[in-house]
Amino acid sequence: MTKQIKTTLLVLSMLCSTMAYALDTVYVPQPRSHLDIGHxxxxxxxxxxxxxxxxxxxVPRIVTSLHMAEARAFHELTKGEKIDVYWFGTDATKEQSLRAIKIPTSRGLIGYRTFxxxxxxxxxxxxVVxxxxxxxxxxxxxxxxxDxxxxxAAKLPVVANAMYENIFKRVHAKRCDYFPRPYHDGYNEVRVRNSQYPDLRHYQKIILHYPFAVYFFTPKHKPELAQWIEDGLEKMIDNGELISHMQNHLLTGHIFPLRVEPGTRYILIDNPILPADTDWKNTRYWFQPSEFGFDR
Known part of the structure; x- marks a missing residue:
């Protein structure tokens, strides 16, 4: 058998393997609460x-499995038994332990923080300036x-709580001073909790920025699923569907067109847990400070 024939057969085998990969169901965790629009x-x-x-x-059906905190979701995803996909704020540990699809799910908005x-x-x-x-x-x-x-790492005092909903309770009770939220999250989070926590406010005149992204992650032993998701997201960028998704979803639609109030202060800090090879200045995948009107 000639080398050319062997190469052709190998390529055909790889193509057949890719096309043969099928999946009926993809399992993800349940929402963190009934108010979890991000889910x-x-x-x-x-x-x-x-x-x-x-x-x-x-196309496989997406099914929610169990309610789990982020630490458990990470553990379960590593095993790949109870869940197949989850979305995390990325860091070096997660990228080493799991298969990261390195396309920010909201173009890095998570790193632009209002309070x-x-x-x-x-x-x-x-x-505060x-x-x-x-x-x-x-x-x-x-x-x-x-976070x-x-x-x-920026020497900012922090108190942590394991329960998502309890964080809003702490701010409302003045047990901490501010809850830094992704640029798109704060408005909705305050709005849907207005009756429960009427004294909470979405403060937008400070943007605390650290380069950061949420990625989809899969177990390492499911590379075909990861490639499927990555291919789909790349196509969505090419045809404008990703930005359209952001513009039309309740979580993010209200931020468009991107803008900040006059007098908004911009504070940039380092993200020491972001893998060194993260190209957060790549405009194909990431929003840039200049798109908000900051001369950076």
């Missing part, structure tokens, strides 16, 4: 990515979120 955003984005990357295959605060603190935050002054206030964050390490 719907990611499940619907995942569904579209699977449709766009199907390449003639039947949820108690209304009584609004006047004090008006005086730089990182040194922000260090006088204590942030609330999720106990297992990478805790990022904020502490």
């Amino acid at each position: 719907h955003y990611h499940v619907s984005l995942l569904e579209k990515a699977l449709e766009h990357g199907a390449n003639g295959r039947a 949820i605060i108690h209304k009584d603190l609004a006047v004090q935050f008006e005086q 730089n990182l040194a002054q922000l260090r006088n206030y204590t942030a609330c964050q999720g106990a297992h979120w990478p 805790v390490q990022i904020l502490k």
Whole structure:
């Protein structure tokens, strides 16, 4: 058998293997709470990515399995038994332990942080213009979120809570001063909890930025699924469907067109847990500070 024939047969075998990969069901965790709009955003984005990357295959059904905190979701995804896909804020540990699809699910918006605060603190935050002054206030964050390490590395005081809903309770009770939220999250999170926590406010005149992204992750032993999702997301970028998804979803639609209020202060800090090869200045995948009107 000639070398050319062997090569042809190998290529055909690889193509057949890719086309033969089929999946009936993809399992993801349940929402963190009944108010978790971000869960719907990611499940619907995942569904579209699977449709766009199907390449003639039947699109699997997405099913929620169990309720689990992020630490457990990471553990279960590593095993790949109870869940097949989840979306995490990325860091080096996750990228080493899991298969990361390195396409930010919201173009890096998660790294542009506005604040949820108690209304009584609004006047004090008006005086904050730089990182040194922000260090006088204590942030609330999720106990297992990478943000805790990022904020502490910038010498920003942080208190952590394992339960997502309890963080809003802490801010409302003034047990911490601010809850840094992704640019698209704060508005909706305050709005849907208005009756429960009427004194919470979405404070937008400080943008705390650290390069950061949410990626879809799969177990390492399911590379075909990861490639399927990646192919679908790339096609969605090419045909404009990813940005359309953002513009039309309740989680992110209200931020368009991108803008900030006059007098908004921009504070940039490092993200020491972001893998060194992350190209966060790549405009194909990431929003840039200049798109918000900052001269950076």
